[in-house]
Amino acid sequence: MNRNNEELNQQDIKRLLDQSLTRIERPTLARLHHAREQALARHSNPCTDPVLVRAGHAIWQIFGTQYPVSRLLAAALLLVAILFSISAYWNQDAKLDSSDIDIAILTDDIPIHYFVD
């Protein structure tokens, strides 16, 4: 009984899918066909690019083709991140440059231990 139900269900599903297929409009069919061909092409040519390149490619595909403005925004954000990192590095370096005071302490008349807790 259960098996009959299952078979019927599977047949129903197949029938419904076939019916849906006939109702799909021609442009949609063409896009699906194109996507299928692209997927098959990718599958038959395994990618040998490094992971970073593939990641970049995927990001570019998502943001680059769909949202051209987002592509510019992503590039701008990356540039800002780089500038921020460089700025933080140089600020840190400037913070560490207490050499004017250090040299004065090391050459002053007063021994160091008078300034040490």
Add this chain to the structure above:
Amino acid sequence: MSLNRFYPLQLSLCVLLLIPAMAVAQAWTSLSPTQKEALAPLAAEWDTLQAEQRRRLVNLAKHYPKLNAAHKQRMHHRLNEWSKLTPRQRERAREKFQAFSKIPSETRNQVKEMIRQQEAAKSRVVLTEAE
């Protein structure tokens, strides 16, 4: 799609990843002869010092060529003691020194004179004990 379009992105990412590498501590062998001369008292322990301390000391070495002989000698004499302090102690010493530098020069000279007398008295005690 050509991968050439992604090279700027990859290059940028590489630059971003290389920035922390710029902060790596300098080895003793990578120092210039002038820096080595300035920091000579720390040669033996240089590679055990923290990266931040090494960067501070490298900055300090820039001043060395401008010092007179007496000050060079004094700096060398004090460098070991200075490097053995904790970062907190060095920071406190800087704060105290800066505060001391801001008081009127007359008061500062009086304090210096008192310290000079104290140090002379200490030296006399050490000499007496040695005898």
